[in-house]
Amino acid sequence: MVAAIVELADPQRAASMATYFQARPGGYGGDDEFLGVRVPQLRGIAKRFRGIDREQVRVLLASRFHEVRLAGLFCARDGFERAARTGSGAGECDGWVSDYLAAVAMGSVNNWDLVDSSADPILGEWTWRNGDCDVLVDYARRDKLWERRIGIIGTFAWIKHDDARALLAVAPLVIDDPRPLIQKAFGWMLREMGKRVDPGLLVSYLDDHAAQMGRTALGYAVEHLDADRRAHYRSLR
16 A cells, blocks of 8 residues: 555655645654645545555554555544444444554654544544543643644534534633644634534633634634624624
8 A cells, every 4th residue: 555655656746745734843744754645646545445454554654654644544534434334343443543542642643634634533433432522632631732633623523413512621721722723623613513513502602712712713713603793703802
């Protein structure tokens, strides 16, 4: 599978991706390495190799190349979802989550596209199925950028099940984080809570907390509200 990805490498695009994902000293992408392979291509390769075992996926997740890790996350998601869908046992689902958490711990899930493609459908869905969002709360409490974003984005799985409890549990831990990638994630989840769960929940939350929120998070959160309400909440900042 790695060879199939490397075969599609595009050095010019890789340089552009490194700039886009801030893979530079002081950038949030750090010293990550890119091959220049497009996401649709990676999805196609992951589909072609569907069903590879967890050991093979762990190898992908340990790669130094960003796109190989992303393809590994696509495979991990597919493996988790198939285990959950076929009822092959809670242990198999737990195994995929364990591998995912190990990848997070070793720094392999280290950019927003990697987080956003995995935190919700793997970790978030697992926590919702278990009826316990403590793992998401724990990640949201951490200082590291990507771990905190995992805690936030993981609540999307609950929101998709019409359940806002996880987001509301995470919210007090992230509301005052000024980092743009946290602000955007938090505002996005608030917006989705209003869109998918209950608009009244969003309005109630904003009535109580809009003045405390960063402008970026607030801007995302109010996107689907009417113009008068958007102007009102923005005036509180």
